[in-house]
Amino acid sequence: MGLHTPRLTRSAVPEQKQYERTAQPVQVQNALNLALKLKNRAQMPALLTAIDANKDSVHHALSSLHYVHFARFLPTPDFSALQVVTSYDGDLQSYLMDFVDVLGPIFNAILDFIEGAPSLPVEKYPDEFIDFVNRNDIPSGGVWSAYPEMTVIEIIRPSTIK
DSSP states (O other), rough: OOOOOOOOOGGGOOOOOOOOHHHHHHHEEEEEEEEEEEOOGGGGGHHHHHHHTTTTHHHHHHHHOOEEEEEEEOTTTTEEEEEEEEESOOHHHHHHHHHHEEEEEEHHHHTTBTTOOOSOTTOOHHHHHHHHHHHHHHOOOOOOOOOOOOOHHHHHHHHHHH
């Protein structure tokens, strides 16, 4: 005895629900994904020690800018490169110029370890620093944000109202 397969008719197929399409929100945050190759990967522990020694200064500087969502320094597993991963509001050039202003000495110390670094100090050669960052920025395949239309100021504003 064979299996009986019922024949589907158009009326037997459930009607698909129509979902309302909404426009994608405007993403106000931008990503910076630097991959900075070290001159010598054996120097990664010294570089990470230097970064750690300045973490309070970095935290204070980034907090004062009011448009950095997050930033992190991440060594690659083989210690050949340092990744600088940030999410920020606004345009890249303004962001970088503020970094030069508030974190120039720290970036100079980091860039001493980096192959193909721009002329130092970055405060004296900001255009070279911007070109260097543009050459070493890895484009994102897409950025997801819980608050795509909100700037840092808009996110923190409610916590500043008491």
